[in-house]
Amino acid sequence: MEPKQLNLNRTLNSQLFLKYEKAKNNERRLNAVLKLINKQNIKICDVGGASGIFLNELLKKSKYKIHVFNLEIDQDYQNKQKNKKINFINKSILDNKIKGNFFDIATFNQVLHHLVSNNHQNTLILQKKALEEVFRITKKGGYIVFEEEVYSSPAISRITYSVSKFANLLHSKLNINFHYLSLGKVVISFMTKKEISKIISENQEKYKLRVINSEYNSWNLPLKYKIITLLSKVGIISYIIQKK
Numbered sequence: 001m002e003p004k005q006l007n008l009n010r011t012l013n014s015q016l017f018l019k020y021e022k023a024k025n026n027e028r029r030l031n032a033v034l035k036l037i038n039k040q041n042i043k044i045c046d047v048g049g050a051s052g053i054f055l056n057e058l059l060k061k062s063k064y065k066i067h068v069f070n071l072e073i074d075q076d077y078q079n080k081q082k083n084k085k086i087n088f089i090n091k092s093i094l095d096n097k098i099k100g101n102f103f104d105i106a107t108f109n110q111v112l113h114h115l116v117s118n119n120h121q122n123t124l125i126l127q128k129k130a131l132e133e134v135f136r137i138t139k140k141g142g143y144i145v146f147e148e149e150v151y152s153s154p155a156i157s158r159i160t161y162s163v164s165k166f167a168n169l170l171h172s173k174l175n176i177n178f179h180y181l182s183l184g185k186v187v188i189s190f191m192t193k194k195e196i197s198k199i200i201s202e203n204q205e206k207y208k209l210r211v212i213n214s215e216y217n218s219w220n221l222p223l224k225y226k227i228i229t230l231l232s233k234v235g236i237i238s239y240i241i242q243k244k
């Protein structure tokens with residue numbers, strides 16, 4: 001039986017993410033996707049695209065006419081989309097009902113660590129399924145472009161998951177608030193570089209995947225963030241993958 005995702009009303013906070021969405025740097029991913037748009041009417045899906053800020057930038061900067069889709073589980077974001085040219089799909093990547101080989105480009109940023117289940121092992125199963133679904137809905141000859149925050153240690157990732165889950169429980173059941181790093185408002189489980197690489201390798205033959213570029217950039221975190229991550233090395237892994 002497939003594990004279930006934890007209650008989204010408890011583990012995701014749309015208002016909190018809106019602030020992060022405006023602040024986060026999408027320049028690298030934006031430039032990567034723009035270089036792949038080489039003809040008219042390409043279909044692009046941003047998985048977990050929130051209020052559509054990234055897709056709006058693509059529409060403004062693309063030299064070609066494109067069709068963009070925001071695959072977003074939280075319907076609250078639909079009313080926050082300012083560009084009516086963005087097609088809003090109110091589904092989860094885990095259960096999206098999209099036919100295979102549909103999008104020319106599928107992209108996402110910082111989505112996997114929000115796909116959490118009742119324990120760390122089941123969470124990894126959900127994260128694996130999410131990546132496999134991104135591969136499935138991308139056309140043959142199309143591209144997958146994504147960035148994800150990763151930890152160097154699986155043990156530290158498990159601890160971070162457990163701490164955020166416990167804080168979330170206290171917040172929801174006892175209304176105990178944690179102002180430090182928004183603990184209690186979200187539950188997160190960061191993957192490692194090896195875990196993401198393994199999933200790509202396991203699906204390489206099935207989906208004919210070719211890794212065009214893989215890049216890792218470490219973060220020089222402030223001390224308060226380092227304490228939360230138990231001084232673990234934290235960075236961003238980015239991929240450009242072609243589905244042949």
